[in-house]
Amino acid sequence: MLHMPFKLNPISMLICTIMIFSVAYSYDEKTYWKINDDYVADTWYGWDHSNRIDYYFDVHTHFPKVKNEQEIKSAIENHFNTLSALSVRKMCLFIHSDDWEKYKDVINKDNRIVPFIYIADKEHFTSEYLATVVKEGIKGVKLHSRGMLRDKKYDISFFESEQCQKFYSKCEELKLPIVWHFITALYEKERGKEQPLPFTRKDLLDAQLRICKKHPRLVLIGAHMNDLSEKRLSAIMDEYPNFYVDLSAAASLWEGEHFSPGFKKELQKIYTKHSDRFLFGVDHSLLVYKDTIVASADLVAALRENHWVWYVTESLQRYIKQLDLPQDKARNIAHRNIERILNIPEWKEE
Numbered sequence: 646m647l648h649m650p651f652k653l654n655p656i657s658m659l660i661c662t663i664m665i666f667s668v669a670y671s672y673d674e675k676t677y678w679k680i681n682d683d684y685v686a687d688t689w690y691g692w693d694h695s696n697r698i699d700y701y702f703d704v705h706t707h708f709p710k711v712k713n714e715q716e717i718k719s720a721i722e723n724h725f726n727t728l729s730a731l732s733v734r735k736m737c738l739f740i741h742s743d744d745w746e747k748y749k750d751v752i753n754k755d756n757r758i759v760p761f762i763y764i765a766d767k768e769h770f771t772s773e774y775l776a777t778v779v780k781e782g783i784k785g786v787k788l789h790s791r792g793m794l795r796d797k798k799y800d801i802s803f804f805e806s807e808q809c810q811k812f813y814s815k816c817e818e819l820k821l822p823i824v825w826h827f828i829t830a831l832y833e834k835e836r837g838k839e840q841p842l843p844f845t846r847k848d849l850l851d852a853q854l855r856i857c858k859k860h861p862r863l864v865l866i867g868a869h870m871n872d873l874s875e876k877r878l879s880a881i882m883d884e885y886p887n888f889y890v891d892l893s894a895a896a897s898l899w900e901g902e903h904f905s906p907g908f909k910k911e912l913q914k915i916y917t918k919h920s921d922r923f924l925f926g927v928d929h930s931l932l933v934y935k936d937t938i939v940a941s942a943d944l945v946a947a948l949r950e951n952h953w954v955w956y957v958t959e960s961l962q963r964y965i966k967q968l969d970l971p972q973d974k975a976r977n978i979a980h981r982n983i984e985r986i987l988n989i990p991e992w993k994e995e
């Protein structure tokens with residue numbers, strides 16, 4: 646008979662259980678292990694609560710460089726095929742004004758795509774241009790004013806000029822949300838050390854919030870969490886009911902990473918309170934690949950190996966899932982907010 650070091654009576658079993666749990670919970674915050682009903686899912690594959698979020702609507706996808714209609718069609722298929730296992734079903738696609746002219750027919754035929762016009766120059770920053778493209782199917786605007794400022798063609802005051810105010814008013818009238826990349830931490834570095842910036846990030850934020858206040862019906866979505874912490878965003882959201890952010894290139898947890906318990910609690914409070922203002926977005930281009938993906942015995946592994954977009958999408962989903970929000974709050978972020986903003990129905994399998 647196997648020799649036991651102690652007798653398995655109820656008391657020793659209880660002591661044993663307490664010891665196991667206390668060891669698990671005594672890990673430092675970084676390697677925090679959660680032992681509960683989710684244990685099996687955690688150990689299998691990241692932190693899978695896939696039963697809780699039915700699908701994702703990516704609000705931040707870029708149009709790739711393509712030569713013809715066939716290439717964009719295959720890029721769209723590649724993209725959705727690749728991300729179907731991560732339940733990405735719809736997207737807002739940012740299409741430059743030049744590309745819109747060439748590819749609007751292809752884009753308009755695909756009901757998984759909501760086209761946003763990508764404006765990065767003064768000539769297209771007009772209410773007249775907006776009115777034209779809306780008639781052609783455009784449902785929102787992507788502004789890349791950070792790029793405009795970097796190229797030194799404009800200064801901040803341009804974005805509050807009469808021309809731009811008219812543009813924002815037109816967005817309100819036509820119910821077009823703006824995804825706006827205006828502020829970024831990298832900006833100062835890019836401009837070079839020897840050329841000090843004539844403005845600070847706070848100047849940019851102040852300008853953006855003045856526009857937000859002046860146009861209360863405008864849905865302003867700061868790209869990349871507007872380069873601010875959740876705590877700061879929460880305070881802004883309290884004050885500005887039309888201010889939103891997408892989570893792209895800002896919120897991510899890589900494989901094996903977990904929130905520390907204290908930080909998670911803090912985030913849970915913010916995301917619960919403002920679950921109607923945070924939007925799922927990945928910030929990737931549609932995938933243009935010559936090769937089709939070969940389904941292997943381990944499709945997930947094959948996809949992971951081939952596609953960076955898989956990693957970034959998954960790491961953002963891990964961030965949202967690990968917040969452990971009530972289901973309706975999590976679904977707000979995953980797809981319902983953008984559906985409400987655009988006034989479109991929920992996605993259904995066809």
Ligand SMILES: [Zn+2]
Pocket residue numbers: 705707928929
């Ligand atoms: Zn982007």
